[in-house]
Amino acid sequence: MKKLKEESQRRGNLLFFVKNMIKRISTISLLSFFVLGFLFSASSVEASTRIGGYTTKKGTYVQPYQRSSPNSSKYDNYSSKGNSNPYTGKKGYVKPYKW
Secondary structure, rough: OOHHHHHHHHHHHHHHHHHHHHHHHHHHHHHHHHHHHHHHHHHOOEEEEEEEEEOOOOEEEEEOOOEOOOOOOOOHHHHHHHHOOOOOOOEEEEEOOOO
């Protein structure tokens, strides 16, 4: 009877140990998944600038919008052919450089 009790206790401890290891492994996996996801998403984010709403000289109100950040390249603008605006879904139509 004593051997049976010891065996049962040993199996219980082993089961407890295995359950804790699975929890730890899944927690570590989940945490690393989120960290890696954040790092990869942060590196692939397109730079954009938020333009606040304003009124033109003629009195027309222009709604706030997002545009690509200004730089020296004409290839990465939302309106350039081959690109699309991620906020509106509109495809680019402007040829970046006229040769």
